[in-house]
Amino acid sequence: MIKRVIEFSEALRTARVPVSLLESLDACTALMSCDISDRGAVKAYLASTLIKDHSHQKVFDNLFEVFFSPGTYEYGGPLDVQNRGSDERGESFEDIADAELREKIKESLLSGNDSQLQSLIASAVSRFAGMEPGRPVGGVYYAFKTLRHLDLDTLKSSLFNARVEQLESSDSLGLKLLNHDVDLALEKVRKMVSDDIRRRIVSDRGADAVARTMRSTLPEDIDFLHANAEELREINRALTPLVRKLASRLGRRRRKGHRGTLDFRKTIRRSIANGGVPVDLIFHKPKPGKPELFVVADISGSVASFARFTLSMVYALSEQFSKVRSFVFIDEIDEVTDIFETSDEIDAAMKLVSTKAKVVWTDGHSDYGRVMESFAERWGEEITHKTSVIFLGDARNNYHSSKAHALASVRMKARAVYWLNPEPSGYWDTGDSIMTQYGLYCDSVNECRNLRQLQSFVERLL
Amino acid sequence: MGQFRFSSPAQVGEMLAGVGYLPSVEISSVLFLADRLKKPVLVEGPAGTGKTELAKSAAKALGARLIRLQCHEGIDESKALYEWNYKKQLLHIQSDRTGSSWSEVEANIFSEEFLLERPLLQAIRAVDSVVLLIDEVDRVEIETEALLLEVLSDYQVSIPELGTIVANQVPLVFLTSNNTRELSEALKRRCLFLFLDYPDKEREMEIVLSKVPGVSRALADSIVSFVGSLRDLDLKKRPSISETLDWALTLVSLGLDEVDESVVKSTLNVLLKYRSDMAKASKAILSS
Numbered sequence: 001m002i003k004r005v006i007e008f009s010e011a012l013r014t015a016r017v018p019v020s021l022l023e024s025l026d027a028c029t030a031l032m033s034c035d036i037s038d039r040g041a042v043k044a045y046l047a048s049t050l051i052k053d054h055s056h057q058k059v060f061d062n063l064f065e066v067f068f069s070p071g072t073y074e075y076g077g078p079l080d081v082q083n084r085g086s087d088e089r090g091e092s093f094e095d096i097a098d099a100e101l102r103e104k105i106k107e108s109l110l111s112g113n114d115s116q117l118q119s120l121i122a123s124a125v126s127r128f129a130g131m132e133p134g135r136p137v138g139g140v141y142y143a144f145k146t147l148r149h150l151d152l153d154t155l156k157s158s159l160f161n162a163r164v165e166q167l168e169s170s171d172s173l174g175l176k177l178l179n180h181d182v183d184l185a186l187e188k189v190r191k192m193v194s195d196d197i198r199r200r201i202v203s204d205r206g207a208d209a210v211a212r213t214m215r216s217t218l219p220e221d222i223d224f225l226h227a228n229a230e231e232l233r234e235i236n237r238a239l240t241p242l243v244r245k246l247a248s249r250l251g252r253r254r255r256k257g258h259r260g261t262l263d264f265r266k267t268i269r270r271s272i273a274n275g276g277v278p279v280d281l282i283f284h285k286p287k288p289g290k291p292e293l294f295v296v297a298d299i300s301g302s303v304a305s306f307a308r309f310t311l312s313m314v315y316a317l318s319e320q321f322s323k324v325r326s327f328v329f330i331d332e333i334d335e336v337t338d339i340f341e342t343s344d345e346i347d348a349a350m351k352l353v354s355t356k357a358k359v360v361w362t363d364g365h366s367d368y369g370r371v372m373e374s375f376a377e378r379w380g381e382e383i384t385h386k387t388s389v390i391f392l393g394d395a396r397n398n399y400h401s402s403k404a405h406a407l408a409s410v411r412m413k414a415r416a417v418y419w420l421n422p423e424p425s426g427y428w429d430t431g432d433s434i435m436t437q438y439g440l441y442c443d444s445v446n447e448c449r450n451l452r453q454l455q456s457f458v459e460r461l462l
Numbered sequence: 463m464g465q466f467r468f469s470s471p472a473q474v475g476e477m478l479a480g481v482g483y484l485p486s487v488e489i490s491s492v493l494f495l496a497d498r499l500k501k502p503v504l505v506e507g508p509a510g511t512g513k514t515e516l517a518k519s520a521a522k523a524l525g526a527r528l529i530r531l532q533c534h535e536g537i538d539e540s541k542a543l544y545e546w547n548y549k550k551q552l553l554h555i556q557s558d559r560t561g562s563s564w565s566e567v568e569a570n571i572f573s574e575e576f577l578l579e580r581p582l583l584q585a586i587r588a589v590d591s592v593v594l595l596i597d598e599v600d601r602v603e604i605e606t607e608a609l610l611l612e613v614l615s616d617y618q619v620s621i622p623e624l625g626t627i628v629a630n631q632v633p634l635v636f637l638t639s640n641n642t643r644e645l646s647e648a649l650k651r652r653c654l655f656l657f658l659d660y661p662d663k664e665r666e667m668e669i670v671l672s673k674v675p676g677v678s679r680a681l682a683d684s685i686v687s688f689v690g691s692l693r694d695l696d697l698k699k700r701p702s703i704s705e706t707l708d709w710a711l712t713l714v715s716l717g718l719d720e721v722d723e724s725v726v727k728s729t730l731n732v733l734l735k736y737r738s739d740m741a742k743a744s745k746a747i748l749s750s
Binding site for chain 2: 022245
């Protein structure tokens with residue numbers, strides 16, 4: 001058991017969840033001093049001792065399924081016997097027809113009979129997934145095959161119809177709620193299928209091997225450029241608390257700051273209360289300089305999501321700046337400050353930007369050179385020694401000319417010029433990327449592939 | 463010492479349910495573990511999911527006294543731990559005209575009589591059973607956190623004039639956090655972590671049924687699924703359990719027994735507190 005916990009902590013660390021020695025010791029002590037026959041309780045014990053941040057929960061859940069799934073690990077408690085019992089009961093579903101299996105799944109979803117559903121799913125997996133021992137295929141492939149055979153769309157509509165009949169009032173709200181319920185039920189089926197498959201893969205290959213191949217990334221570490229829709233949502237969820245923390249930390253830092261000069265007037269006024277003895281010295285509050293920010297973002301397809309996250313972070317922190325102006329471009333540049341300032345939803349704003357802003361000049365392929373020139377020409381006058389300019393983009397210029405002299409003229413006027421590139425630094429200057437040509441005129445060029453890097457950049461900026 | 467408050471997670475669950483708090487498996491397991499390992503529980507989660515309520519209910523279930531330290535920015539030793547009663551000390555020195563030596567006076571004025579106990583010291587010195595709640599711990603400065611560390615890891619307090627005071631018993635300690643800033647690693651390491659999320663449908667239904675008198679099962683069901691579907695939207699402030707309960711109470715006192723569009727439209731402001739959220743919800747859920 002101890003060994004298992006140590007291995008588990010090790011796997012968590014590999015996924016960049018910080019687990020200290022003390023914490024894994026705590027986990028061991030917890031399991032030794034408590035009854036561990038109940039899997040739910042074991043999970044709660046491990047989670048409360050090892051995980052100290054909710055954003056790590058998902059990684060923990062995945063790895064927990066791998067390391068402590070019934071069948072791969074013997075608990076030797078009463079519940080485990082029950083579990084195995086239900087697996088055996090599952091055998092009885094082996095010889096029914098496919099259609100009947102689907103029907104039975106529907107029934108147990110309707111009646112809420114989870115243990116029956118579990119064995120039905122297990123039998124569906126052994127029937128449809130076509131798993132071959134030792135074959136190095138990820139669980140996703142098997143899950144896909146199983147779900148395709150289960151035909152969730154049909155299941156959904158039949159579930160829906162069955163429930164509609166029970167419904168008394170049938171206004172549109174009722175139907176919508178029902179739809180939501182049915183979606184939840186299907187989500188449950190999907191989860192059961194993938195859990196079941198994972199269990200089988202683990203017992204075939206061993207927990208360590210599976211943990212190694214499993215992609216378990218914290219939201220902060222997800223690559224902007226390669227994130228799928230689900231991961232983008234995850235980044236989005238992680239963004240809000242992150243920004244809030246950042247804002248409160250920066251605010252605190254500002255408030256504390258260094259003491260200013262003596263406020264003579266207030267000190268004298270206060271001293272009257274003490275008979276003219278200046279007991280409390282009052283100092284001027286320092287006025288921290290708030291930088292002015294120009295954000296210039298490439299919003300062409302390849303880097304659009306990166307621009308979106310960076311802009312939403314900048315706007316969430318806009319209190320920290322005296323002014324934020326934003327510009328977007330593809331092969332033409334346009335100012336979109338108004339759009340962001342008037343809408344409080346970043347997604348709505350992004351949508352408006354893509355319809356309203358004039359960012360396409362000829363072919364809709366990024367042309368940094370043209371944009372640089374145009375930016376320097378149209379807004380160059382407004383850049384002062386207080387302005388920090390941040391460029392967001394991959395500097396892939398589609399083999400146009402770089403016109404780096406325009407950037408140089410911006411650099412002359414501005415307080416600082418930064419470049420955030422969402423590509424790994426190893427890829428810079430390969431193909432049509434001309435990062436170094438622009439980098440010459442930037443105060444720093446930063447690789448910015450995930451939230452972690454973005455956050456550390458913003459912190460340095462202020 | 464050596465005795466445990468709980469015998470099993472299931473018993474924790476029953477005790478909490480007995481005082482009207484319906485815990486999930488995680489909650490009762492973590493509480494059970496906190497008792498066994500004598501570690502504080504750090505409770506985190508969105509607002510209104512019953513973080514403070516958990517501590518209160520635990521105290522009630524155990525028949526223990528609840529000592530609460532409400533944290534805020536700028537809280538320090540004198541508000542969290544102890545303070546000397548300066549005024550009384552001054553008066554004492556002034557009234558003492560017998561000409562006793564300084565060392566006598568000093569021994570006199572730094573004694574129990576002049577000590578003002580603040581919540582942390584109270585919890586340490588208590589002889590009866592207590593539950594200590596340190597509310598919104600994320601609001602204190604990082605420097606002040608260090609002060610909590612000594613108390614929470616060794617259950618002792620050092621007062622220079624009196625020496626080290628060790629706890630008679632290890633109290634059950636809850637810390638709540640709204641996660642407005644990252645707590646220090648040291649503090650997190652010493653605590654068990656419990657994340658209170660919005661409850662799943664079954665548990666929330668139970669909560670509604672037990673807390674709202676006169677609510678029918680069917681109504682509770684549609685209330686909970688409606689709130690659940692609201693939480694799936696990308697809102698500024700998702701409705702919490704307390705708002706679900708408020709809404710259920712509203713519907714019951716209005717004498718309504720089902721949730722339909724017109725009801726939702728007229729009472730949505732109980733659930734949602736931002737105009738943009740309400741607009742979004744109306745658009746997504748109510749087809750017009």
